[in-house]
Amino acid sequence: MPSSLPFGSPAVARLSVVGGVAAASALFLLAGPASAHVGVEPQGEAAKGGYAVINFKVPNERDDASTTKLEVNLPADHPLASVMPQPVPGWKAVVTKEKLAKPLEMHGNTIAEAATKVTWTSTGGKIGPGEFQQFPLSVGKLPEDTDQLVFKALQTYDNKEVVRWIEEPKDGAEEPESPAPVLKLGAATGDEHGGAGHDAGAGAGAEADKATAKTAAQQNGTTETASAGSGGSSDTTARVLGIAGIVVGVAGVAFGVLAGRRRTTT
Template sequence: MFSPFSAPSGSAAKNLTRLSVVGGIAATALLLLAGPASAHVSVQPQGEAAKGGYATINFKVPNERDDASTVKVEVNFPTDHPLASVSPQAVPGWKIDVTKSKLAKPLEMHGNTITEAVSKVTWTAAGSKIAPGYFQQFPLSVGQLPEDADQLVFKAIQTYDNKEVVRWIEEPKEGAAEPENPAPVLKLSAAGDDEHGGAADKHAAEPAAAQVGAKAADTATGTASADSSDTTARVLGIVGIVVGVAGVAYGVLAGRRRTTA
């Protein structure tokens, strides 16, 4: 008769080992699925963002909630390295407000004295939202980028239609773990040889921004669809693994019942 305290037979031991391996695979797959679920507001240049030059940059805003849509995005500009020239690209279904503030210390740009700079850009939904499972890009043409900095930190605030507010304002520290709500960081490349530091000229950057804006909606929808399909495939794969685990477990239990009998 089978005793619960006796060592399992060779066949049962193999089944138990197989069950452990399959269970471990299932647990690993679940972790892999959960890993990419976390996303945050980020900023990336179109091409280069060279020191001393102009660039077109995109703020990428994913919707992280399953039951709410993003209806407002605020991006605060760094005060230690103010940007005097900021031109937003129109985004269909979104109202754009550009806020300027007086500078404590005026800037010299192309022979002109600049006494104010953009301190915040706000996008507010006006007929459109960022729905669950989607993201939206918000392009800007900016300059003149500082020559004495390696990066610019932008603090962003994301508002959902259920009144939830997420503050992406924590500055990442080199060598430290990523904070829970990291602020978008724009990395600056080395200046080039031309008069604008190797980056695109302001007049070249603005048409680039227009091209980015014209394709932003299609890019967002296409990428979101791809991400959704990828997630669906992973979920179906994990369901298959879990069903397999259940089948192996049932086989082991059935074998034990036959042995007992």
């Protein structure tokens, strides 16, 4: 019996396939936990100088514990004057504010304090194994002098374990083991409230309504004109027929008179 299998034999091919699957599975298992971290994404677009609703997505990485608390630290180098959490059933949100060393100017008003942290604590809800939860937050005014905002987060489990997602990712470097959520900012839209699209849509709708009303008026006018024209034509026809009837009647009377005279003469 040969001590080795010849290259290209079916057995070697099967071994190669099995080895490839095993290697791919190992890579998948290694990559899986690294990608399951707390992240942040905007609903729509987070434009510089505007307002946005952002979602903090929190997955559960444990098989034997549930997440019961999330703390998100807001960027101190770019303070946000307006921070409002959306209610999440089973969770209580608390916004922590502090006085600013340098007040902000917003809409002609001076803002002396800003939110520094938002904490969501379970009041009956939890993120169980194999589950995730989103925590929406309305924020603004977004800064115009940076392309991203870093939110350092702490995730607490019901077994008292705390996972610190606080490592800031670096461009060109590998993702850290516990990366902090990073919000990418888009180009400024020229409307800090993000209402340009809505206003434009409303204006377009108003113009469309005006155009529709004008078209309807034109159609009504055309109908009325056509009706008036039809009425005028009918009146003219009636007059012509009436005159023709009179002429025929007179001709008949004249014919009768002439016929009577001829009989008398005879």
